[in-house]
Amino acid sequence: MKSGKKRLALVGVILLGVGAAAALAFTAFRQNMLYFFSPTQVSAGEAPIGHTFRLGGLVETGSLKRHADGLTVDFAITDTAHRVPVTYSGVLPDLFREGQGTVALGKLGPDGRFAADEVLAKHDENYMPPEVADALKTAGAGPAAVTGRTGRLP
Amino acid sequence: MWTWLQRIASPPHFYRLAGRLVPWLAVLTTLLVAAGLVGGLGFSPADYQQGDAFRIIFVHVPSAWMSMFIYVVMAIAGAIFLVWNQKVADVLAGASAPIGASFTFLALVTGAVWGKPMWGAWWVWDARLTSELVLLFLYLGIIALRSAIEDRRNAGRAAAVLSLVGVVNIPIIHYSVMWWNTLHQGPTVTKLDSPSIHLSMLIPLLVMALGFKLFYATTVLMRARCDLLSRERESPWAEEASRS
Numbered sequence: 001m002k003s004g005k006k007r008l009a010l011v012g013v014i015l016l017g018v019g020a021a022a023a024l025a026f027t028a029f030r031q032n033m034l035y036f037f038s039p040t041q042v043s044a045g046e047a048p049i050g051h052t053f054r055l056g057g058l059v060e061t062g063s064l065k066r067h068a069d070g071l072t073v074d075f076a077i078t079d080t081a082h083r084v085p086v087t088y089s090g091v092l093p094d095l096f097r098e099g100q101g102t103v104a105l106g107k108l109g110p111d112g113r114f115a116a117d118e119v120l121a122k123h124d125e126n127y128m129p130p131e132v133a134d135a136l137k138t139a140g141a142g143p144a145a146v147t148g149r150t151g152r153l154p
Numbered sequence: 155m156w157t158w159l160q161r162i163a164s165p166p167h168f169y170r171l172a173g174r175l176v177p178w179l180a181v182l183t184t185l186l187v188a189a190g191l192v193g194g195l196g197f198s199p200a201d202y203q204q205g206d207a208f209r210i211i212f213v214h215v216p217s218a219w220m221s222m223f224i225y226v227v228m229a230i231a232g233a234i235f236l237v238w239n240q241k242v243a244d245v246l247a248g249a250s251a252p253i254g255a256s257f258t259f260l261a262l263v264t265g266a267v268w269g270k271p272m273w274g275a276w277w278v279w280d281a282r283l284t285s286e287l288v289l290l291f292l293y294l295g296i297i298a299l300r301s302a303i304e305d306r307r308n309a310g311r312a313a314a315v316l317s318l319v320g321v322v323n324i325p326i327i328h329y330s331v332m333w334w335n336t337l338h339q340g341p342t343v344t345k346l347d348s349p350s351i352h353l354s355m356l357i358p359l360l361v362m363a364l365g366f367k368l369f370y371a372t373t374v375l376m377r378a379r380c381d382l383l384s385r386e387r388e389s390p391w392a393e394e395a396s397r398s
Binding site for chain 1: 162
């Protein structure tokens with residue numbers, strides 16, 4: 001039979017392990033429960049104005065403009081209900097393009113323009129060959145419409 | 155059925171049965187993984203958005219599935235050991251932990267390698283990535299707990315309790331992409347409606363997933379046989395088995 005001390009140590013180790021894992025999870029989730037805010041949340045004033053936060057949504061089609069320096073870009077992030085104009089200076093990821101999902105980290109200025117320090121691309125859960133995507137496009141339906149995407153925003 | 159189960163659960167029977175299964179499982183694993191790799195890297199078309207870079211999916215997704223599958227198997231085996239005191243269940247749970255940890259590590263590393271070119275970041279603290287990292291820590295904690303306790307039976311009980319507590323993380327990992335805004339995209343294959351992946355990509359993916367499952371079956375049985383032999387080294391059957 002094991003001694004009381006050993007049993008106590010055993011319980012301690014388990015509690016410590018579970019505690020550490022749970023603490024880690026909850027700290028991470030509290031800060032990132034929402035990894036990003038949507039333009040609708042921003043316009044509703046839910047985003048922390050004046051602090052750094054992440055803004056996520058689709059890059060509005062036709063909104064992408066490059067400045068003369070070749071590095072600074074202007075675009076708008078939209079969730080189809082609201083839009084937030086964004087300025088970013090830096091290298092964009094490969095998948096960054098109009099109509100695709102994106103998550104930008106930065107601050108909202110007093111003029112309502114979001115100054116991004118970091119821009120990440122977010123892709124959706126659809127995978128298909130280019131020919132199929134082209135066929136869907138010419139058929140007038142986005143890939144999402146045909147593959148049955150739930151219409152959830154990225 | 156019950157007597158059959160009890161026969162399987164007796165160490166010498168399990169040892170012999172596993173020994174007979176391993177070669178077949180190993181051959182099937184090799185065939186399936188080879189077929190999946192050739193199909194995924196050779197025959198499957200490039201993705202319309204990500205080009206050839208998406209092909210890491212054929213390692214990343216099966217690894218991530220296995221990391222969760224092995225955890226559930228380990229927790230169930232742990233529960234069986236706690237409740238019915240079956241030694242073979244404990245041996246299987248102990249043999250599963252390092253394999254599961256390896257798959258979790260593989261899923262995290264391939265995910266980082268995939269994330270850098272596509273998202274623009276190796277790592278982000280979103281709910282999916284963080285909960286998968288917690289899974290790795292759970293595996294490591296279970297492995298450490300097992301080796302920290304001298305007595306095999308107590309070590310098995312403690313590890314079983316910890317793995318049962320950690321099971322709460324498995325649905326969190328799966329549903330994280332639906333419950334919270336994450337950078338990681340939503341589920342592709344396990345959606346209730348049709349999977350959002352073209353059939354020419356889905357088939358090699360599923361072949362790889364089955365190959366990975368059989369790889370786990372092969373290695374867990376091999377590890378369990380070794381462990382069983384070492385635990386039962388005093389008993390006549392083990393002496394006989396190690397001589398032959």
